[in-house]
Amino acid sequence: MKYNIALIHGDGIGPEVVNEAVHVLDTVAKKFGHEFCYTPLLAGGCAIDQKGECLPQETIDACKKADAVLLGAVGGWKWDTLPGDKRPERALLGLRKELGLFANIRPALLFDALAEACPLKAEIVEGGLDLVVVRELTGGIYFGERGTKETSMGPAAYDVEQYAEEEVRRIAVTAFDMAMKRNKKVTSVDKANVLESSRLWRRVVTETAKNYPEVTLEHLYIDNAAMQLVRNPKQFDVIVTGNIFGDILSDEASMITGSIGMLPSASLAAGNFGMYEPVHGSAPDIAGQDKANPMATILSAAMMLRYTFGLSKEADAIENAVKAVLAKGYRTPDIYTEGMTLVGTKEAGSLVCAEI
Numbered sequence: 098m099k100y101n102i103a104l105i106h107g108d109g110i111g112p113e114v115v116n117e118a119v120h121v122l123d124t125v126a127k128k129f130g131h132e133f134c135y136t137p138l139l140a141g142g143c144a145i146d147q148k149g150e151c152l153p154q155e156t157i158d159a160c161k162k163a164d165a166v167l168l169g170a171v172g173g174w175k176w177d178t179l180p181g182d183k184r185p186e187r188a189l190l191g192l193r194k195e196l197g198l199f200a201n202i203r204p205a206l207l208f209d210a211l212a213e214a215c216p217l218k219a220e221i222v223e224g225g226l227d228l229v230v231v232r233e234l235t236g237g238i239y240f241g242e243r244g245t246k247e248t249s250m251g252p253a254a255y256d257v258e259q260y261a262e263e264e265v266r267r268i269a270v271t272a273f274d275m276a277m278k279r280n281k282k283v284t285s286v287d288k289a290n291v292l293e294s295s296r297l298w299r300r301v302v303t304e305t306a307k308n309y310p311e312v313t314l315e316h317l318y319i320d321n322a323a324m325q326l327v328r329n330p331k332q333f334d335v336i337v338t339g340n341i342f343g344d345i346l347s348d349e350a351s352m353i354t355g356s357i358g359m360l361p362s363a364s365l366a367a368g369n370f371g372m373y374e375p376v377h378g379s380a381p382d383i384a385g386q387d388k389a390n391p392m393a394t395i396l397s398a399a400m401m402l403r404y405t406f407g408l409s410k411e412a413d414a415i416e417n418a419v420k421a422v423l424a425k426g427y428r429t430p431d432i433y434t435e436g437m438t439l440v441g442t443k444e445a446g447s448l449v450c451a452e453i
C-alpha cells in the first residue's frame with residue numbers, strides 16, 4: 098500500500114536523524130512491499146531563514162494532507178534572541194495545535210543491552226524498565242494567555258496555566274485505554290496541593306477512572322513524581338500529566354532508557370493521524386558531527402507504522418532491529434560504555450537497515 102509521509106527535518110541534528118529514519122522506512126518498504134512517499138517541508142529555524150517565518154501555511158496544509166508527519170527537531174542558538182512569537186519552537190507548538198495533536202505518547206523502555214548506559218544502580222533497573230508518559234500536548238501553560246505588564250515590583254511577564262474539563266478527560270481516556278493494554282496502572286501527576294487547574298485535573302481523572310474498574314489509579318504531586326522516577330521507576334506503568342510537567346518528566350524518564358537519544362514519541366490527534374518526533378531537541382552542541390543517536394527518531398518511525406498505519410509486523414521489525422544492533426554492542430557516543438563499538442549517526446542507521 099502507499100502511504101504519504103510529511104517530513105520535517107528541522108534544525109541541528111534534525112536532518113541527520115530524520116535521514117536515518119527514512120533509510121530505515123525505505124528498507125521496511127522494500128522488505129514488506131509498501132510504498133512510502135515523502136513530502137519534505139520547512140518548519141523551525143530553517144523556515145525562518147528560507148521563508149521568513151517559522152511555520153509557513155504551506156507546511157501546515159501539506160501536513161494536513163499527509164497520512165502522518167515525521168519531525169526531527171527545531172531550534173538552535175542562531176534563533177535564540179528572536180522574540181517569543183517568532184522563535185523556531187513556535188512552529189512545533191503551531192503544528193501540534195493546528196493538527197489537533199493533544200496526546201503525546203512517550204514510551205521509556207530500557208533495552209536489556211543498555212542497562213550499563215542507564216545511570217541508575219543495577220538493582221534499580223534489574224529486570225527491565227518499561228513505562229510510558231502520556232503528556233497532554235495542546236493545552237496548559239504552553240497555550241494559555243501570556244504577556245507582559247507593569248507591577249509594583251516593576252515590569253513583569255506572565256503565562257497562564259489553564260485546563261478545561263474536556264481537555265483533561267480526553268487525555269485521561271488515552272491514558273486509561275493504554276493502561277488496559279499494559280499493566281493496568283495509571284499514575285496521574287499534578288500539583289493539586291497548590292494549583293486550581295491541577296485540582297480540576299485530579300477531579301476529572303478520578304471521574305474518568307470510574308469507567309476503568311480494572312485499572313489502578315494513583316495520584317502523585319509533580320515534585321514527588323520526579324523523585325520517585327529515579328528512586329523506583331518500576332512502580333510506574335502509565336504516567337498521565339499536563340503539558341509542562343510531561344515535558345520535564347519525559348526528559349527525566351529518557352535517562353531510564355540510557356539517553357535522550359533513545360526516546361521516541363507519538364503526538365496523536367483523535368483518530369489515527371499523528372506526528373512522530375523524538376523527545377530530544379536539535380542538539381546544536383553535536384550537530385553536523387555524525388554523533389547524534391538516530392534511534393529515537395527510528396523508533397518514532399516505528400510508532401508511526403504501528404499507530405497511524407496499523408503496520409505492527411513492520412513496526413516490530415524496526416524495534417527488533419534496533420534491539421539487535423544494541424545487543425551486538427554498537428553505540429553512538431551518548432550511550433557508549435567501555436568495550437562497546439563506537440559508531441556514528443549514519444552507521445547506526447545503516448546497521449538497523451542491515452538487521453531488517
Ligand code: NAD
Nearest residue numbers: 170171172173186358376377378379380382383389390431
Ligand atoms: P536537546 O535535547 O537538543 O539537547 C540536550 C542534550 O542532549 C545535549 O547535550 C545534546 O547533545 C544531547 N542530545 C540530544 N539529542 C541527542 C541525540 N539524538 N543523540 C545524542 N545526544 C543527544 O535540548 P536543548 O539543548 O535544551 O535544546 C536545544 C534546542 O532544541 C533548543 O532550541 C530547544 O528549544 C530545541 N528543542 C526542540 C525540540 C523539538 O523540536 N522537538 C525538543 C527539545 C528541544
Ligand code: IPM
Nearest residue numbers: 172186187189190344376378
Ligand atoms: C519537546 C520540546 C518542546 C516542548 C519545545 C521545543 C517547544 O521540549 O517536544 O519536548 O516543550 O514541548
Ligand code: MN
Nearest residue numbers: 344345348376
Ligand atoms: Mn521537551
